[in-house]
Amino acid sequence: MFNTVEELIKSLTETFGPSGEEETVRTMIANLVRDRADRVFEDALGNLYAVKESNRPRIMISAHMDEIGVMVTNIDENGFLRIAPLGGVNPIMLLGQRIRFKNGLTGTVYHEKFKELKELDWSKLYADIGQRDAAAAENNVKIGDSACLAQPFNNLPGGRCLAKAMDDRVGCAVLIETLRRLPERLPQEVCFVFSIQEELGLRGAKTAAYSYEPDFGIAVDVTLVGDTPKAPTMAVSLGQGPAIKVKDSSILCHPRVRQLMVETAENNNISHQLEVLERGGTDAGAIHLSREGVPSGAISIPCRYVHSPSEMIDLKDVLNAVELMVKLLTKEWPFSEESNVF
Amino acid sequence: MNEDKIVNALMELSEMTAVSGGEEAAVTAVARYLRPYVTDIKRDRFGNLLAFKPAENATGKTELTIALVAHADEIGAMVTKIEPEGFLRFTPIGGLDPRTLPGQAVTVHGKNKFPGVIGAAPPHLLTEKERGETTPMEKLFVDIGLDQDQAVDEVKVGDLISLEQHPVVLKNGKMMTGKSLDNRAGISVLIACAAGLSRICHSVDVVFVASLQEEVGLRGAVTAAYGLNPDLAVAIDATHGDAPELEEGRFFKLGEGPVIAIGPNLHPALVDRLEKTADKHFLSVQREPIPGHSGTDAWAFQVAREGIPTALLSIPLRYMHTSVEMINLDDLFNCVKLLGYFIGGLNRTFLEDMKKC
Structure with missing residues (x-):
């Protein structure tokens, strides 16, 4: 359906899907993976699963479909909207930005008068959808409707790309492309989960892991970088390869899963980095604490300006991540049903 | 027992x-x-x-x-970066308190165990204001005495760092510290x-x-x-x-x-x-x-x-x-x-x- 991974990322990032309203992006992904898996289904909360059936162990690979956004909390008599964050949104990032609702309606976010930037909080922000009064506004949006950012995808000379919602549509793209490249039959079962509500606290992955009962878990998400001017110390850079996670706020990755990833990358000459993320979590955090525990790890796409309207990634990292995933899933994982310890 | x-x-x-x-x-x-x-x-x-x-x-x-x-x-710490001079930056694992770290002996668990210290700027080189302040975690570093080339060979981002201390029973025979x-x-x-x-x-x-x-x-x-x-x-x-x-x-x-x-x-x-x-x-x-x-x-x-x-x-x-x-x-x-x-x-x-x- 898409000729290149780049087109796939463009399409995924430009699609609507703030936490709690993932339907549009879910339908799109379901259509892309339907013919590539043995079973494709949704659960009651809206997680999307694509299973390639095989013997145990069962590996769950999760990338979240949802993106940060805002929700309408009030519509005033002049048709202005008050908004609240969905996920970790810094109000500064929204000033003058376009937002878009599920029905395609576009608006902009602006601010009431303030003296100093530190006074800027959500109570000072409003969205303007260009309607003359409350009735006109209510014809187009309702309280509780969500909007996402509206920036388009751009590719930059040299192979880097800018878009909203790289976090984590780029992870979804890695899963979809991996699924496309995998052989018919794998040595173990793999379930690709496109999860909901990660941005609100890994909520979809929690129930998906409970339901699928995996033996191992892997999250594919974005991570921060330390390669921008005066960035906080972090040894991850754009273009240096997918980052194999050691730790973030949600998980200390299982050393054997991490080792398997590092060995696979080294044996296949896939460039990679090690990631220690000081703030932030990912679906692996929820998966590894499911039931009696699930040895888990994560592969991250280095991304600049995460949770801004212009998140930047390097396509080389995406292609290397796909390569790493394909190699990782086509080799046989050490596992014994009797032994509890991996 | x-x-x-x-x-x-x-x-x-x-x-x-x-x-x-x-x-x-x-x-x-x-x-x-x-x-x-x-x-x-x-x-x-x-x-x-x-x-x-x-x-x-x-x-x-x-x-x-x-x-x-x-x-x-x-509690302990984890290596986040190896600086060009071989010094190691770190992030806390658990509730590590930056007030207690300068002057602390540590072990870095790399390929081998490396003894190290968390250094601090000499008071002589600080301003009056800096002397009364706690150095934030991101300004601290571990020194294991290796230059960058050696350090990169031996230590990786993600390696753990533990505090070092011998336990002691104090003279009253009842109190233990460690x-x-x-x-x-x-x-x-x-x-x-x-x-x-x-x-x-x-x-x-x-x-x-x-x-x-x-x-x-x-x-x-x-x-x-x-x-x-x-x-x-x-x-x-x-x-x-x-x-x-x-x-x-x-x-x-x-x-x-x-x-x-x-x-x-x-x-x-x-x-x-x-x-x-x-x-x-x-x-x-x-x-x-x-x-x-x-x-x-x-x-x-x-x-x-x-x-x-x-x-x-x-x-x-x-x-x-x-x-x-x-x-x-x-x-x-x-x-x-x-x-x-x-x-x-x-x-x-x-x-x-x-x-x-």
Whole structure:
């Protein structure tokens, strides 16, 4: 359906899907993976699963479909909207930005008068959808409707790309492309989960892991970088390869899963980095604490300006991540049903 | 297991390294201490150590299962970057306090173990203002004496860093100071309790749990509680000991007994039974009101599956999350006695009375 991974990322990032309203992006992904898996289904909360059936162990690979956004909390008599964050949104990032609702309606976010930037909080922000009064506004949006950012995808000379919602549509793209490249039959079962509500606290992955009962878990998400001017110390850079996670706020990755990833990358000459993320979590955090525990790890796409309207990634990292995933899933994982310890 | 042996075990365990996520060596040592007193010992999928001690009584029947849980892990740090001069930047694992770090000896767990130090700028080179301030964590670094080329060969981003300190029993013979007494003191209580229970009749199955990754958010306890699904649980951990300049009412006296926690995290029937048991056997205990999150494994155990009635016993400990934590060994011994009498007296009726309406 898409000729290149780049087109796939463009399409995924430009699609609507703030936490709690993932339907549009879910339908799109379901259509892309339907013919590539043995079973494709949704659960009651809206997680999307694509299973390639095989013997145990069962590996769950999760990338979240949802993106940060805002929700309408009030519509005033002049048709202005008050908004609240969905996920970790810094109000500064929204000033003058376009937002878009599920029905395609576009608006902009602006601010009431303030003296100093530190006074800027959500109570000072409003969205303007260009309607003359409350009735006109209510014809187009309702309280509780969500909007996402509206920036388009751009590719930059040299192979880097800018878009909203790289976090984590780029992870979804890695899963979809991996699924496309995998052989018919794998040595173990793999379930690709496109999860909901990660941005609100890994909520979809929690129930998906409970339901699928995996033996191992892997999250594919974005991570921060330390390669921008005066960035906080972090040894991850754009273009240096997918980052194999050691730790973030949600998980200390299982050393054997991490080792398997590092060995696979080294044996296949896939460039990679090690990631220690000081703030932030990912679906692996929820998966590894499911039931009696699930040895888990994560592969991250280095991304600049995460949770801004212009998140930047390097396509080389995406292609290397796909390569790493394909190699990782086509080799046989050490596992014994009797032994509890991996 | 006499008191000297318990102290020796605690000395050995205190000095071992078990930064959250890197607990293997310490857990192996704990297993070695528990093995003589239990029938089965295993690790769950998360890595928690589970040691099983079935009921031993005249009827040969078990009345219920109780889990005693103490976390095996300790706070520490992780390498985030190797600087061009070979200095290592790091991020905390658990509640590491930057005030206590400059001048601290550490070990970096790379390809090999590297001794190192957390350095500090000499006071001579600081301004008046800087001298009165705490250096934030991101400005600190570990020096292992290697240049960048050597360091890159030997150390990787993600390697663990542990605090170094030899444990010492102070001159009064009662106080011990060292690193990781939070929560090797609790682990020693488990070991001594397993030994003690081997000498008395008890009608309940006991599972001793050395849990992992407590310091980063009770993670081991979440999966251990789900996997074991015991009828009751008691967490053994540390609480704040008395010291000058602390806010009144937030600490407990060393030497005045283990601390029984009271609050929504703790089941009132268990609290009541622990207090009555202490009373009956003339053991001095203290009471700690905790209005919400206890910050211990008890918090995770209580809400596993359908819910597990849980209690918390704490050893008063001074200077928590430094490398010079201090406890009074009598509190530890009394905690073991209290748990022994408590478990010796448990039966099915206690559990059924809890659920009566």
